Amino acid sequence: MPHQPQRSRAGLGLLVLACVTVITLDARHEVRASPVDPLRAAVATVLGPAEDGAAAALRPLTSLPDHFGDVGELRDENQQLQTTNAELTSRLRVAAANDSRDGALARIARLADTSGYGIVAAQVVGMGPAQSFSRTVAIDVGTNDGVVPDLTVMNADGLVGRVVSATSSTSTVLLIIDGKSTTGGRLGDSMELGFLDGDGSLSGDGSLEFSLVDHTVSPREGDTVVSWGSRNGVPYIAGVPIGEVTSVHSSPAELTETATIDPYVDFSSLDVVAVVTAVDGRSTIDQAQEAR
Numbered sequence: 001m002p003h004q005p006q007r008s009r010a011g012l013g014l015l016v017l018a019c020v021t022v023i024t025l026d027a028r029h030e031v032r033a034s035p036v037d038p039l040r041a042a043v044a045t046v047l048g049p050a051e052d053g054a055a056a057a058l059r060p061l062t063s064l065p066d067h068f069g070d071v072g073e074l075r076d077e078n079q080q081l082q083t084t085n086a087e088l089t090s091r092l093r094v095a096a097a098n099d100s101r102d103g104a105l106a107r108i109a110r111l112a113d114t115s116g117y118g119i120v121a122a123q124v125v126g127m128g129p130a131q132s133f134s135r136t137v138a139i140d141v142g143t144n145d146g147v148v149p150d151l152t153v154m155n156a157d158g159l160v161g162r163v164v165s166a167t168s169s170t171s172t173v174l175l176i177i178d179g180k181s182t183t184g185g186r187l188g189d190s191m192e193l194g195f196l197d198g199d200g201s202l203s204g205d206g207s208l209e210f211s212l213v214d215h216t217v218s219p220r221e222g223d224t225v226v227s228w229g230s231r232n233g234v235p236y237i238a239g240v241p242i243g244e245v246t247s248v249h250s251s252p253a254e255l256t257e258t259a260t261i262d263p264y265v266d267f268s269s270l271d272v273v274a275v276v277t278a279v280d281g282r283s284t285i286d287q288a289q290e291a292r
Contacts, residue, residue, distance in 0.1 A: 100271075101123075101271060101272055104155065104156055104271065104272040105121055105272055107156035108121065108154075108155060108156045108272065108273075108274045111154075111156060112274065115239070115279075116279060116280040116281070117237075117274075117276050117278065117279055118276070118277045118278025118279070118281075118283075119274040119275060119276055119277060120141050120145050120146055120147055120274065120275045120277055121141075121272065121273075121274050122139040122140055122141040122145075122147075122153075122171075122272070122273050122274065122275060123139065123140050123271060123272055123273070124137045124138070124139055124270045124271055124272075124273060125138050125139065125140045125170070126138035128172070134174065134178050134179075134180065135174070135175040135177050135178040135179070135181075135198070135200060135202065135267070136161075136164070136172050136173060136174050136175065136178070137161075137172075137173050137175065137270055138170055138171070138172055138173075139153075139170065139171050139172075139173060139273060139275070140169070140170060141169070141170070141171060141275065142166045142167045142168045142169045142170050142171050143166050143167065143168050144168045144169060146277055146285055147163060147166050147171050147275050147277070148163065148166055148285055148288050148289055149163050149164055149165055149166055149288065150162060150163060150164075150234045150235040150288040151163045151234070151235065151275050151276060151277065151284055151285070151288055152227075152233070152235060152236050152237045152240065152275070152276040152284070153173045153273050153274070153275050153276075154240050154273065154274055154276065155265060155270070155272060155273045155274065156272075157241070157264040157265045157266070158240060158241035158242055158243070158263065158264035158265045159176055159183070159227050159236070159240040159241065159242050159265065160173065160175060160176070160265055160267075160270065160273055161173045161174050161175040161176050161178075161181070162174055162235040162236060163235075163275060171275070173273075175198070175267055176196065176198055176208065176242070176263070177198040177199070177200065177201065177202065177206050177208065177263065177267050178198045178200060179197075179198055179199060179200035180198075181197070181198050182195055182196065182197055183195070183196045183208075183227065183228075183236065183242070184196075184227065184228030184229070184230070184236065185210060185225045185226065185227060185228050185242055186225065186226050186227070186228050186238075187210070187212065187217070187219055187223055187225055187245075187259075188219075188220075188223035188224050188225070190217065192212055192213070192214055192217045193212070193213045193214075193228055194210050194211050194212040194213055194225075195210070195211055195213075196208045196209065196210050196225070196242065196261060197209045197211075202267045202268045203268060204266070204268065206263065206267060206268075207246070207260050207261060207262060207263070208242070208243060208260075208261040208263060209258055209259075209260060209261070210225060210245070210258065210259040210260075210261050211256060211258050212256055212257070212259075215256035218248065218257050219245050219248055219257065219259040220245065220248070221245050221246060221247065221248065222244065222245060223244070223245040223259075224241065224243075224244055224245075225241075225242045225243055225244070225245065225259075225261055226238075226239050226240060226241055226242055227239060227240040227242060232284070233276070233279050233282075233284045234284055234288045235288070237276055237279050237284065241264050242261065242263060242264065243261040243262050243263040243264050244261065244262050244264070245259045245260070245261060246260050246261070246262045247259070247260045248260075
């Protein structure tokens with residue numbers, strides 16, 4: 001047992017001496033082949049695959065910082081793409097709305113040219129409150145544009161209503177669908193006269209009730225109804241399409257048949273309208289002002 005440390009120190013000394021000898025021999029052969037090259041090659045052959053395997057196994061860990069950096073960049077790019085996509089979608093919707101509005105303006109202009117109407121184009125900018133129990137809309141033209149109360153309002157589909165009040169820049173229009181509104185109408189080819197009353201509904205099921213003056217005349221399904229017209233075209237001009245007869249009904253207490261009219265105008269989606277300011281060159285503005 002006392003000789004064990006001496007043998008360990010001797011073995012360690014021999015190992016150190018061997019290492020120094022190998023290093024010295026290798027250093028003296030920097031140009032020529034080193035005597036330890038075969039040993040170095042053998043060690044590389046044995047340990048090389050293990051080293052490569054260890055590097056491959058550790059690569060996911062060593063690349064974690066780059067991975068998180070890439071994820072952050074991808075997240076930013078995704079956010080930018082979502083923002084760009086939202087902007088493009090919004091532009092497409094606006095473009096579609098503008099195209100629809102331009103189309104409606106063109107149709108109104110053609111109708112005005114064909115019928116000899118002078119018009120002021122307008123856009124619906126508000127709807128009257130339901131608490132008022134009336135169906136009105138606000139449009140973006142007023143007295144500065146030549147619009148006064150008691151002028152006819154229409155769109156490319158037909159009769160919308162009449163102006164009931166006007167400020168310098170806006171006007172209020174009473175719709176023919178209003179429950180308290182009564183509009184004169186003519187029936188189809190017969191041109192029989194009658195009166196239309198609204199039911200106050202702005203939905204797709206909204207309708208008008210048409211009662212003929214002549215109790216002996218029976219309306220038929222599919223007949224068209226146009227505006228009767230007022231004296232001097234105030235508040236309604238004549239011949240503007242209103243709607244189509246969808247059903248005819250009566251009761252024992254009634255002396256005449258009543259027709260349900262499906263209006264041509266979609267009152268729930270009013271947008272572009274026209275205020276009629278002249279018919280065949282005659283101003284309806286002057287007539288409206290005189291009537292008041």
